[in-house]
Amino acid sequence: MFPDSKIPEGPLAEKWDKHKFNVKLVNPANKRKYDVIVVGTGLAGASAAASLAELGYNVKAFTFHDSPRRAHSIAAQGGINAAKNYQNDGDSVFRLFYDTIKGGDYRAREANVYRLAQVSVNIIDQCVAQGVPFAREYGGLLANRSFGGAQVSRTFYARGQTGQQLLLGAYSALSRQVAYGKVKLYTRSEMLDVVVVDGQARGIITRNLITGEIEQHAAHAVVLATGGYGNVFYLSTNAMYCNVTAAWRAHKRGAYFANPCFTQIHPTCIPVSGDYQSKLTLMSESLRNDGRVWVPKTVETAERIRKGQLKASDVPEEDRDYFLERKYPAFGNLVPRDVASRNAKQMCDEGRGVGSTGLAVYLDFADIIKRTGAEAVAQKYGNLFDMYAKITDENPYQEPMRIYPAVHYTMGGLWVDYNLQTTIPGLYATGECNFSDHGANRLGASALMQGLADGYFVIPYTIGDYLAQTPPKPVTTDHPAFKQTEAEVRARVQKLMSINGTRTPDDFHKHLGHLMWEYCGMARNAEGLRYAKAEIQKLRKEFWSDLKLTGTENELNQALEKAGRVADFIELGELMVDDALDRNESCGGHFREEFATEEGEAKRDDENYAYVAAWQYVGENQPEILNKEQLVFENVKLTQRSYK
Amino acid sequence: MAGSNPNAKPMNLTLKVWRQKNRNTQGSIVDYQVKDISPDMSFLEMLDVLNEDLLRKGEEPVAFDHDCREGICGSCNLFINGRAHGPESGTTTCQLHMRKFNDGDTITIEPWRAAAFPVNKDLSVDRSAFDRIIQAGGYVSINTGGTPDANEIPIPKQIADRAFEAATCIGCGACVASCKNASAMLFVSAKVSQLALLPQGHVERKTRVENMVAQMDKEGFGACTNIGSCAAECPVGISLENIAILNQEFLLAKATSNNLA
Numbered sequence A: 001m002f003p004d005s006k007i008p009e010g011p012l013a014e015k016w017d018k019h020k021f022n023v024k025l026v027n028p029a030n031k032r033k034y035d036v037i038v039v040g041t042g043l044a045g046a047s048a049a050a051s052l053a054e055l056g057y058n059v060k061a062f063t064f065h066d067s068p069r070r071a072h073s074i075a076a077q078g079g080i081n082a083a084k085n086y087q088n089d090g091d092s093v094f095r096l097f098y099d100t101i102k103g104g105d106y107r108a109r110e111a112n113v114y115r116l117a118q119v120s121v122n123i124i125d126q127c128v129a130q131g132v133p134f135a136r137e138y139g140g141l142l143a144n145r146s147f148g149g150a151q152v153s154r155t156f157y158a159r160g161q162t163g164q165q166l167l168l169g170a171y172s173a174l175s176r177q178v179a180y181g182k183v184k185l186y187t188r189s190e191m192l193d194v195v196v197v198d199g200q201a202r203g204i205i206t207r208n209l210i211t212g213e214i215e216q217h218a219a220h221a222v223v224l225a226t227g228g229y230g231n232v233f234y235l236s237t238n239a240m241y242c243n244v245t246a247a248w249r250a251h252k253r254g255a256y257f258a259n260p261c262f263t264q265i266h267p268t269c270i271p272v273s274g275d276y277q278s279k280l281t282l283m284s285e286s287l288r289n290d291g292r293v294w295v296p297k298t299v300e301t302a303e304r305i306r307k308g309q310l311k312a313s314d315v316p317e318e319d320r321d322y323f324l325e326r327k328y329p330a331f332g333n334l335v336p337r338d339v340a341s342r343n344a345k346q347m348c349d350e351g352r353g354v355g356s357t358g359l360a361v362y363l364d365f366a367d368i369i370k371r372t373g374a375e376a377v378a379q380k381y382g383n384l385f386d387m388y389a390k391i392t393d394e395n396p397y398q399e400p401m402r403i404y405p406a407v408h409y410t411m412g413g414l415w416v417d418y419n420l421q422t423t424i425p426g427l428y429a430t431g432e433c434n435f436s437d438h439g440a441n442r443l444g445a446s447a448l449m450q451g452l453a454d455g456y457f458v459i460p461y462t463i464g465d466y467l468a469q470t471p472p473k474p475v476t477t478d479h480p481a482f483k484q485t486e487a488e489v490r491a492r493v494q495k496l497m498s499i500n501g502t503r504t505p506d507d508f509h510k511h512l513g514h515l516m517w518e519y520c521g522m523a524r525n526a527e528g529l530r531y532a533k534a535e536i537q538k539l540r541k542e543f544w545s546d547l548k549l550t551g552t553e554n555e556l557n558q559a560l561e562k563a564g565r566v567a568d569f570i571e572l573g574e575l576m577v578d579d580a581l582d583r584n585e586s587c588g589g590h591f592r593e594e595f596a597t598e599e600g601e602a603k604r605d606d607e608n609y610a611y612v613a614a615w616q617y618v619g620e621n622q623p624e625i626l627n628k629e630q631l632v633f634e635n636v637k638l639t640q641r642s643y644k
Numbered sequence B: 001m002a003g004s005n006p007n008a009k010p011m012n013l014t015l016k017v018w019r020q021k022n023r024n025t026q027g028s029i030v031d032y033q034v035k036d037i038s039p040d041m042s043f044l045e046m047l048d049v050l051n052e053d054l055l056r057k058g059e060e061p062v063a064f065d066h067d068c069r070e071g072i073c074g075s076c077n078l079f080i081n082g083r084a085h086g087p088e089s090g091t092t093t094c095q096l097h098m099r100k101f102n103d104g105d106t107i108t109i110e111p112w113r114a115a116a117f118p119v120n121k122d123l124s125v126d127r128s129a130f131d132r133i134i135q136a137g138g139y140v141s142i143n144t145g146g147t148p149d150a151n152e153i154p155i156p157k158q159i160a161d162r163a164f165e166a167a168t169c170i171g172c173g174a175c176v177a178s179c180k181n182a183s184a185m186l187f188v189s190a191k192v193s194q195l196a197l198l199p200q201g202h203v204e205r206k207t208r209v210e211n212m213v214a215q216m217d218k219e220g221f222g223a224c225t226n227i228g229s230c231a232a233e234c235p236v237g238i239s240l241e242n243i244a245i246l247n248q249e250f251l252l253a254k255a256t257s258n259n260l261a
Helices: A012-024 A045-054 A092-101 A110-131 A164-178 A246-250 A286-287 A299-307 A323-327 A337-349 A366-372 A375-393 A447-467 A480-498 A505-520 A526-546 A557-584 B041-058 B129-136 B155-167 B172-177 B185-197 B199-218 B229-233 B241-255
Strands: A035-039 A058-062 A183-186 A189-197 A199-207 A214-218 A220-226 A261-269 A292-296 A361-364 A401-409 A427-429 A611-616 A624-628 B011-019 B028-037 B106-110 B118-120
Touching: A012 A092, A012 A110, A035 A045, A045 A058, A045 A164, A045 A183, A045 A220, A092 A110, A110 A164, A110 A447, A110 B199, A164 A183, A164 B155, A164 B199, A164 B229, A189 A214, A189 A246, A199 A480, A199 A624, A214 A292, A214 A480, A246 A427, A246 A557, A261 A286, A261 A337, A261 B011, A286 A375, A286 B241, A292 A299, A292 A337, A323 A337, A323 A447, A337 A361, A337 A401, A366 A375, A375 B011, A427 A447, A447 A624, A480 A557, A505 A526, A505 A557, A505 B041, A526 A557, A557 A611, B011 B041, B011 B155, B028 B041, B129 B185, B155 B185, B172 B185, B172 B229, B185 B229, B185 B241, B199 B241
Parallel strands: A035 A058, A035 A220, A058 A183, A220 A427, B011 B106
Antiparallel strands: A189 A199, A199 A214, A261 A401, A292 A361, A361 A401, A611 A624, B011 B028
């Protein structure tokens, strides 16, 4: 039987308020008797750790970075959505809810998404009070801009560095609690397993990355805020250290993994330039407010550009195809990410791609520069233009940017109920590492919103419900489960160190990434997926027999860290392929070539696939069990998504 | 696949790299050769090539800190040819590209050198002193919830923009590494200014600057002697004006202290 998703009864708009009243409370004097572990210090983790500490719980916060401020939330560029309706343009909680459900191609839970839209307004208040310097108008009030998949202006921003400013806000709140002694901070500590005592999460095992020491930590509850798994593709816009290990270890201890194949390919990234490339850089979606996407109308013109015989700016207007504006007049360049990405790929597949590789389309600012001047454009997007120029050695004020889709975000993640609790009691997942709010496709500026919603305004309430039912007795690491789990972690580290083969962790990672991108990337089909599955299984065997490491496990050893993460990525990769194979429909970021409309748009199958696929680990080398959570839509009508 | 510059030729380089086993051992410079480096590579991708080579040969790769490789997380911190983050101004190490170097060049790569930033291993240093300075007061003391509507605090655009400029500090430590005194004034002043400029930060402005400066001194950073190399080498352009604001805030605080003890 599927675990209860605990969605409260009653009308959509009243569910969260009612639930907040119905959950059990821990009285203020008792809160200090409870310890909570928070793993990860990005938006979801830092906000949760700070808020829980403010309430009085004793928090231990873990990050593998040298400082909480390095978490990858810092790199989010464009903005954060909130249903403030400051622009008087018809926004509302219901509209943000509706846009998010529709943008997610009807594969998210109504109740979760509605709550997200509700608390979005509190997030902005919270961040402003912390001193987050959002962009403002001359009258001193907050400015907004538009993002994909919405026809209102509801995105709050701090130039192209919104994630940085929000994270530094959460980091400051966290730092304050560290100073008060309510949060104990463990930096350069990587979580390598979760400890389950009598069916409940009671702690974690970590490795101190500087000394190599393996440590046990106990608590009454554990919150994972460990981010997404986009780096399974090797090349992505994620930071180099982003990985699935914490979530995957929890999965292998009993937490279901939901919709792993729902990955987001972001349309506007700087194209790959060579085999040495270590990561891809995003150009914020906000650029699509003013940038126009185009390719040459003919293959011949595109060829001349690729050979360097013709400059983009010299292509006359009539020879350009502004394909998004042409195909989607209502949303134009601001169609959702999955639609924009697929169309860019289609143009390149037709031979109309640009750049020396032919795997790029243009994002052109000539019009806005003509209309408002280069200075006004620099005001809005200066840091992005500079970044582009540094990486490509080209001036985007003069020539259009070249962009191509790249892996950016993972909608899938640990399955959680309405309380954000996984299928292991006492183990919670927040932010990108859970699956909860974005369905099959996330809208721009919604990741920051979800991370902070979970951390500031959801988990502080819902975790209390669990703790109130847990006796306030001190927890210790005395239980044999700690010793047992630690021994398993040690054995695994030693096994990695002792293989003594020939291939480096990066080599395996690149190999895996290539398989995932080719066969489980922007477009998928059953044949390719089956091929990929067999190849990944081979790769896994090779990994465990031919891995090369040097040094020891008792010191800073970055190759060893990487190896552990790659090992988990390989296992996850296989599950992603299984999930993509199971889902015989196209929806959002999951595009199966066999299931498309005549116009090439994603064709959903609501009758058979309106479910969350929650995978259950049952043992080494055994196929995982698929559990289905049926999605119920009572407030929106399921329609073919149209942005025309 | 060529990048933006199809005519650029691959380079061969000599690297002089600081190697140090851990905090308690002495380090030294070791020479390495790297071949066929594309000018379109980032500096860290060039080091990736070196590390893959070393690992394949059974030697230990060079440890260095990095993560986002987009110039925003502040992890990367290499002292390249005697300059924090290398020869290109306004650029973090990860955004420095090899097209800034020439075939046959010798490049010296060291960690940040400052008593307050002990070496973990090779090029990785411990910058937790920065976290402790923020913990001393780099925040507005409000709890989650109960805050007024965001638009109830109007802030002039010019002030908000200045606060934003100060708030863009990435905490990499280049200011400390570039300063002959290893002073952390630019880092501390960026946070002090951001919060001093904004009305939200006014309530605690005096205690904040006093406590953060006291922590800075305690961590062993040097004094500021107004040389300005910190701002010149800052990869995100944090301005010296912030140090002036800090000094003003500090004077004001000392003259009219709220610290009654």
